[in-house]
Amino acid sequence: MKTLVIISHPEITESGSQQFLLSSIADSEMITVHHLEGTYPDGNIDVVTEQKLLKQHDRIVFQFPFYWYSSPPMLKQWQDEVLIDGFAYGRNGHQLKGKEFGLVLSIGVSESEYQAGGREAFSIHELTKPFQAVAFKTGMTYLKSCLIYQFPYMTESQKMTLLIDYQQFLTRAADDSLFTRENWLIDQLLKTNKETLAHGDDLLLQHAIEAIEENRDTIDGLKMVLDEMNG
Amino acid sequence: MKTLVIISHPEITESGSQQFLLSSIADSEMITVHHLEGTYPDGNIDVVTEQKLLKQHDRIVFQFPFYWYSSPPMLKQWQDEVLIDGFAYGRNGHQLKGKEFGLVLSIGVSESEYQAGGREAFSIHELTKPFQAVAFKTGMTYLKSCLIYQFPYMTESQKMTLLIDYQQFLTRAADDSLFTRENWLIDQLLKTNKETLAHGDDLLLQHAIEAIEENRDTIDGLKMVLDEMNG
Structure with missing residues (x-):
């Protein structure tokens, strides 16, 4: 876009x-x-x-x-x-x-x-x-x-x-969905120039991305459980 | 104004x-x-x-x-x-x-x-x-x-x-009152340059003004009767 x-x-x-x-x-x-x-x-x-x-x-x-x-x-x-x-x-x-x-x-x-x-x-x-x-x-x-x-x-x-x-x-x-907002955030974090970061901040960044992705896996898992219960 | x-x-x-x-x-x-x-x-x-x-x-x-x-x-x-x-x-x-x-x-x-x-x-x-x-x-x-x-x-x-x-x-x-609208109209009619009017139209104009004023007298009369009835 x-x-x-x-x-x-x-x-x-x-x-x-x-x-x-x-x-x-x-x-x-x-x-x-x-x-x-x-x-x-x-x-x-x-x-x-x-x-x-x-x-x-x-x-x-x-x-x-x-x-x-x-x-x-x-x-x-x-x-x-x-x-x-x-x-x-x-x-x-x-x-x-x-x-x-x-x-x-x-x-x-x-x-x-x-x-x-x-x-x-x-x-x-x-x-x-x-x-x-x-x-x-x-x-x-x-x-x-x-x-x-x-x-x-x-x-x-x-x-x-x-x-x-x-x-x-x-x-x-x-669209305002959680998925879109997370995607945008991960995208921005990945684009960050790590050479300009203070020592340790690049690790912090990596952790943030992993946390968001992990949360999403959890949500996806819960959705599957819900779908099975409804099925 | x-x-x-x-x-x-x-x-x-x-x-x-x-x-x-x-x-x-x-x-x-x-x-x-x-x-x-x-x-x-x-x-x-x-x-x-x-x-x-x-x-x-x-x-x-x-x-x-x-x-x-x-x-x-x-x-x-x-x-x-x-x-x-x-x-x-x-x-x-x-x-x-x-x-x-x-x-x-x-x-x-x-x-x-x-x-x-x-x-x-x-x-x-x-x-x-x-x-x-x-x-x-x-x-x-x-x-x-x-x-x-x-x-x-x-x-x-x-x-x-x-x-x-x-x-x-x-x-x-x-204001949109009948009184204001009539006043404006009479004012405009009085201002009309009669020399530019076709023969007979100046009489028509005068009749229009009189009709408006007569109507207003009638309305004023009716209002007084109403006021007396309420009094």
Whole structure:
């Protein structure tokens, strides 16, 4: 699965959260990072290139700061110019059909304000309806969003959790089953460069992988017993 | 009451609906029409001027084609740059508080598609949540929207109805009472330039005004009788 991360941020170098997320993406054939304002500083979007890029990927991610309950203007311009009739919708416009679509939002206000009675009054689920509608209209499957509330106030531990959530958002299969989550984790652990680990940590890593696999064997065994009882 | 109509349309001269609406606005001290792309062709918004304009008006209207369930990019840029902390929200940011806010949307798809099961899946009410949130955050009262579906397919009669709806949207007091609606109508009829009317139509106009006022007298009379009975 190949993921295209379309980032829209007018001042990306000054954004702590964007820089943090970017630094976590390793060089990989599976992930393409594409910053719109950086690619088109004069605002002239190359529509043919953008459409080609979309076709080459299976999961399309919009990553942006949630200003005034929507995207920065550049991403809206991109939508209006790239997702046109005959490409993204309409007669013969099926180029995005079957792909996955998701949002990575950095949000300046705390989560609890996004509800009736809160300072923002509406939930993120309500406020992102226009993007849900884009996914629907173009035939893409809408993923659960990756929501980053008040990054500057996060503890180191919260940031580490965010990093794992973000990595999973970009690369993990969309279903939430234990099997998929374990597979993704083992995959990541196996990919770890052992030379960069402190002495002893490589052993720890190996133990973690074995523990996950052992647990799975136990679960599989229990399932077989259950199946026999039911049979 | 003074109304500011902020129009965002990248190609306004080629838009039949926008030209139709614009042609209906008479020179008036009560309505200011402000086309963003026309005012700032280089995209550099004069924030001080925009904030001054907002302060001078009581009703703020966003008028735009509803592309991808939102505004054109220029209006989003305007929101991000003009509606800033300290002006529109936040500590001491109360400049819009108490004003009225409304949307005039031209929509390319028919009304019946904007529901679950329809081609657009969501209602306009759901899709405009971000604008409702802007009004809430800035302390403005959200008005019912003026929605223009498929203008090119409208009959002449539908277009005349739209014109009256639009005029009311821009200038009529926000409450929907019979009294307010009648007052607005009488006001408009009195303002009509009688020299441009065909022979006999000025008499017709006078009769219409008298009929409305007579009806109101009857209603007022009935109310008094009711009050007496209750007393």
